[in-house]
Amino acid sequence: MYKGRRAIFDEISGKTGQIAILVDPEKTKEEEIIVRLAQKAEFAGVNYFLVGGSTVSAKDLKQCIALLKQHTQLPVILFPGASHQISDDADALFFLNLISGRNPDYLIGHHIAAASELQEMNLEIIPTAYVLVDGGKQTSVQYVSQTTPIPGEQFSIARNTVLAGMMLGLQLIYFDAGSGAYNLVPTDWIYKLRKEIQVPIIVGGGIKSIETIDKFKEAGVNLIVIGNHIEENIDFLLDIGNYNREVKKA
Ligand SMILES: CC(C)=CCC/C(C)=C/CC/C(C)=C/CC/C(C)=C/COP(=O)(O)OP(=O)(O)O
Ligand SMILES: O=P(O)(O)OC[C@@H](O)CO
Numbered sequence: 001m002y003k004g005r006r007a008i009f010d011e012i013s014g015k016t017g018q019i020a021i022l023v024d025p026e027k028t029k030e031e032e033i034i035v036r037l038a039q040k041a042e043f044a045g046v047n048y049f050l051v052g053g054s055t056v057s058a059k060d061l062k063q064c065i066a067l068l069k070q071h072t073q074l075p076v077i078l079f080p081g082a083s084h085q086i087s088d089d090a091d092a093l094f095f096l097n098l099i100s101g102r103n104p105d106y107l108i109g110h111h112i113a114a115a116s117e118l119q120e121m122n123l124e125i126i127p128t129a130y131v132l133v134d135g136g137k138q139t140s141v142q143y144v145s146q147t148t149p150i151p152g153e154q155f156s157i158a159r160n161t162v163l164a165g166m167m168l169g170l171q172l173i174y175f176d177a178g179s180g181a182y183n184l185v186p187t188d189w190i191y192k193l194r195k196e197i198q199v200p201i202i203v204g205g206g207i208k209s210i211e212t213i214d215k216f217k218e219a220g221v222n223l224i225v226i227g228n229h230i231e232e233n234i235d236f237l238l239d240i241g242n243y244n245r246e247v248k249k250a
């Protein structure tokens with residue numbers, strides 16, 4: 001039965017500059033890769049694994065999570081592209097509400113489809129305002145959800161969208177410029193929002209450098225998500241490790 005735990009939400013809220021690795025179960029199937037990812041992530045001081053994708057099957061998702069849980073102590077959070085992307089082996093679920101879009105399936109449809117199964121699971125469910133930001137290219141999420149992202153120059157639309165999300169009771173904001181984005185979520189959005197809202201903020205899409213991670217941390221982002229860049233270059237985790245050790249010393 002769903003218990004309404006808040007441990008992971010509290011951990012995400014607790015500080016800025018935390019890092020999550022997004023694992024795509026469609027691309028990451030071999031145990032050997034998962035073992036390497038788990039070891040390097042833990043050594044680097046990464047905070048969480050996120051698992052999901054726009055087009056991932058239930059079977060691939062379950063297998064990937066089971067393997068991750070065998071090989072890492074880090075919390076595993078579901079980042080689902082659809083109602084079938086759920087597994088009781090994970091620790092938490094971003095219950096995404098795609099509020100930058102106007103597609104009812106992604107505002108309430110998938111949620112209803114998943115609700116009865118979720119009620120039987122032991123996952124921490126985190127109601128999340130999922131806000132797509134134009135990253136300069138059409139992404140899988142936009143295509144699959146048939147929604148239009150918010151343009152990077154339209155801060156007031158972004159602001160009104162997240163304010164409405166908060167008023168609806170969503171507890172976390174995830175700004176996503178999309179997988180492999182060319183343009184990042186604008187840092188000035190975060191600075192401006194941080195003047196009036198305290199809810200935890202997640203940012204992802206196209207992040208490839210320590211400099212970017214540090215900029216988002218300084219702006220007040222709680223959790224920075226990296227997918228493609230680690231898929232392409234697992235040794236970026238060494239740089240993340242060095243960065244985390246420097247931040248700790250400072
Ligand atoms: C309520 C439940 C269980 C699900 C909600 C479903 C919703 C609303 C999803 C939002 C829209 C969506 C399709 C999100 C997917 C987010 C995600 C995991 C993106 C990762 O990137 P990919 O789409 O896999 O990109 P690439 O494969 O191109 O790297
Ligand atoms: O794969 P990248 O570009 O890091 O994007 C991560 C994530 O925010 C996409 O939904």
Ligand SMILES: [Mg+2]
Nearest residue numbers: 024052053054
């Ligand atoms: Mg993917």
